[in-house]
Structures are given as C-alpha cells and as structure tokens.
Amino acid sequence: MRAGIALPVSLALAMALLTLAWGDAGLAPADILAALRGDPVAGVVVGTLRGPRVAVAILVGACLAVAGTITQAVMRNPLAEPGLLGINGGAGLGVTILIVHLTGPTGHLMPLAGFAGATLAAAAIYGLAWRQGTSAIRLILVGIGIGALTGAAISFLTAFGDVRDVQRAVGWMAGSLYGADWTRFSWLLAWSMPALVATRLLARELDILGFDDDCIQSLGLRLHLMRGILILLCTILAGAAVAAAGPLAFIGLLAPHLARICGDTRHAYRLPLAATWGAILLLAADLGGRLLNLPAGVLTPLIGVPFIGILLWKQRDD
Numbered sequence: 001m002r003a004g005i006a007l008p009v010s011l012a013l014a015m016a017l018l019t020l021a022w023g024d025a026g027l028a029p030a031d032i033l034a035a036l037r038g039d040p041v042a043g044v045v046v047g048t049l050r051g052p053r054v055a056v057a058i059l060v061g062a063c064l065a066v067a068g069t070i071t072q073a074v075m076r077n078p079l080a081e082p083g084l085l086g087i088n089g090g091a092g093l094g095v096t097i098l099i100v101h102l103t104g105p106t107g108h109l110m111p112l113a114g115f116a117g118a119t120l121a122a123a124a125i126y127g128l129a130w131r132q133g134t135s136a137i138r139l140i141l142v143g144i145g146i147g148a149l150t151g152a153a154i155s156f157l158t159a160f161g162d163v164r165d166v167q168r169a170v171g172w173m174a175g176s177l178y179g180a181d182w183t184r185f186s187w188l189l190a191w192s193m194p195a196l197v198a199t200r201l202l203a204r205e206l207d208i209l210g211f212d213d214d215c216i217q218s219l220g221l222r223l224h225l226m227r228g229i230l231i232l233l234c235t236i237l238a239g240a241a242v243a244a245a246g247p248l249a250f251i252g253l254l255a256p257h258l259a260r261i262c263g264d265t266r267h268a269y270r271l272p273l274a275a276t277w278g279a280i281l282l283l284a285a286d287l288g289g290r291l292l293n294l295p296a297g298v299l300t301p302l303i304g305v306p307f308i309g310i311l312l313w314k315q316r317d318d
Contacts, residue, residue: 005262005269005272005273005276007262008258008259008262008273008276008277008280009276011280012058012276012279012280012283015279015280015283015284015287016054016058016283018287019050019053019054019057019283019286019287020046020050020051020054022050022287022290022291048181048182051182052180052181052182052184052185053177053180053286054283055180055182055185056177056180056184056185056188056244056245057177057180057245057279057282057283057286057296058279058282058283059185059188059189059192059244059279060177060188060241060244060245060248060282061251061255061275061278061279061280061281061282061283062192062196062275062276062278062279063188063192063195063196063237063238063240063241063278064082064237064238064241064248064251064252064255064278064282065251065252065255065256065259065274065275065276065277065278065279065281066196066199066237066271066274066275066278067081067082067087067233067234067237067238067241067252068080068081068082068251068252068253068254068255068256068274068278069206069255069256069259069267069270069271069274070199070206070230070231070233070234070237071084071085071234071252072256073206073209073210073230073267074136074139074209074227074230074231074234075136075139075140076136076209076210077136077140078257079253079308080140080253081250081252081253082234082237082238082252083147083247083249083252084140084143084144084147085121085122085125085139085140085143085146085147085231085234086121086122086124086125086142086143086144086145086146086147086149086150087118087121087122087125087143087234087235087238087239088118088147088238088242088247089121089146089147089149089150089151089154089247090117090118090119090120090121090122090124090146090150090239091114091115091117091118091121091238091239091242091243091247092114092117092150092154092173092242092246092247093117093121093150093153093154093157094113094114094115094116094117094118094120094239095110095113095114095117095169095172095242095243095246096154096157096158096169096172096173097113097117097157098110098113099165099168099169099172100157100158100161100162100165100166100169101157101161101165110243110244111187111188111191111239111240111243111244113243114239114240114242114243114244115191115235115236115239115240115243116239117150117239118235118236118238118239118242119235119239121146121150121235122231122232122234122235124142124146125139125142125143125146125231126139126228126231128142128146129141129142134224134227135213139227139231154169154173157169158170171295172246173246173247173297174246174295174297174298175245175246175247175248175249175295175296175297175298175300176245176246176289176295176296176297177245177282177286177296178295180244180245184244188240188241188243188244191236191239191240192236192237192240192241194236195233195236195237195240196237196275198233199230199233199237199271200268200271200272202226202229202230202233203266203267203268203271204267204268205221205226205230206230206267206271207266207267208221209226209227209230238252245282245296245297246295246297247297248282248285248296248297248300249297249300249301249304250300250301250303250304250305250307250308251278251281251282251300251304252278253304253307253308254277254281254303254304254307255274255275255277255278255281256270256274257307258273258274258277259271259273259274259276259277262277281300281303282296282300284303285297285299285300285303
C-alpha cells in the first residue's frame, strides 16, 4: 500500500513544483528559490500569481475526485461521475444565471450560486427518483434527464443574454483556473473541507454500498438515509469545485479508477488516493493549457476519452 501511495504523492509534488516554476518567460525553477530567499519580485510571482493557482487546482481536483468516488459507490457504476447525476449541470446553471442576469461584481457570489444550483439539481433528482426508496438505476436515469434540462437552460440563457455577459459565461463554462487567488482558495477550502472530512469518516459505509440492497439493510445500515447523505456531500464538493473553476469533465471519472489501480479497494485508502490523482490530473491539464493557451477544461476530455475507451475495451466480454 505504501508503494501505491508513494507514486501519486511524488507525482503530485512534482506537478505542483513544475506548475509553480512555469512562467511566461519559460521554465524558471530559480524563481522558487528566489522567493524562498525573500526576493520581493519572485515572491509576488510565485506566492501571489502562481501559488494560489496551484493551490486551487489541487483542491478542485481533490473535490471532483472524491465526488466521483462517492458517485461510483452510490450508483454502483464504474462509469459514473457527478456530471452523470446532473449535479455539475445544476451548479453550472446557477453560476450562469448569476453571470448573465446580475450586474456588478459577482465573484464573491459564485460559490453560493454554484452550491444553490447543485443542491436544487440533487434535490430534484432524489425527489423524482424516490419510489418508496431509491435505486441506483432510477438515480442515473433521472440524473441524465436533469443534466439534459440544465444544459438546455444554459444554452437558452447564453443565446438570449447580453453579449458581454454571455462571453463571460462561455469563458467560465470552458473550465479554467485563470484568475485564481488566495481569496478563492479560502472560500473553496471553507466549503469543501468539512465535506471531505465527513466523506472520509463514512468510508466504511461506502464499502458497504457495494453490496446489494437487501444485504445492506440486513447489516443494519439505513440505506436510503445514507444515500441521501452521500449525495449531499457529493453535491457540496461538486458545487464548490464547479463554482471555483467551472465545469471540468472526466476528473471525477478518472481519478477513482486510478486510485483503484494503485491501491487497496477499501474506501479508507481509495478516497485519499483518488483526491491525490484528481489534483495530479488537474495540475497536468492546467499546465498543458498554459503551454497551449487553452483553458484546462478543454484538455481534460482529451485525457478522459481515451481512458473511457480503455475501460470499455477491458469490459467488452463482461
């Protein structure tokens, strides 16, 4: 297990240092050393410009990865992610409404808008899927419908909104860490850390959800209540991540699989591993986006689509 942890932690550290060192003038690792020695210019570049971007990338990647791990456990589906439940779409719709319909500075309201949209989408999914209880298949089907509905609503708003506001909304919908600062990191940490800790404390319950419903209830677990609590935690994590960096596809799908490959199948180990892999994936996408002058959200599907193809190929005879 130690080897399984050592690899992603080493990769995460290397990616964070590489992202801190990369600047417009090229690779400059000396900037980090200069900042540590007290150079004021290097301190501003590394600590004020690059540092918060790296910190936000790590935390957003971790949130999406843990949310994806929850979704796959609740759905009992290895191809599930928060977007499949419509949670990302709800968060995106909330932030799009904020950007398109409100004037003046709205950055401080984006976490609330993202969380409100994600919460409403999750409540609608859970309510519509309830038939004397919930089931994984009903949650998936209703989630797909809610996701399609929120996508249509976002398209409608961007089609008829003011051009300048629409441009801001479209730029945000691409998914990017541009403009990340310590204030954004602070509110993201405040929103997400309680949910991350709570999810880790429920690792045993996530393990139990792998059994069928009758077996779970025979073990004394209140199945429907636990599903509701876990979907709420997933909503908080996905909503905060989307509000901070826009919708970033596939990280919530890939990271749990990489964690499963690297280590113990128990969620007590899988959750921190998935969080680490999520940070690595987003740091890599952000660094690649900076090299190519593209938003990170454009590159995450380029990583995710081949991975899905590999998964489907491996499961072709199942």
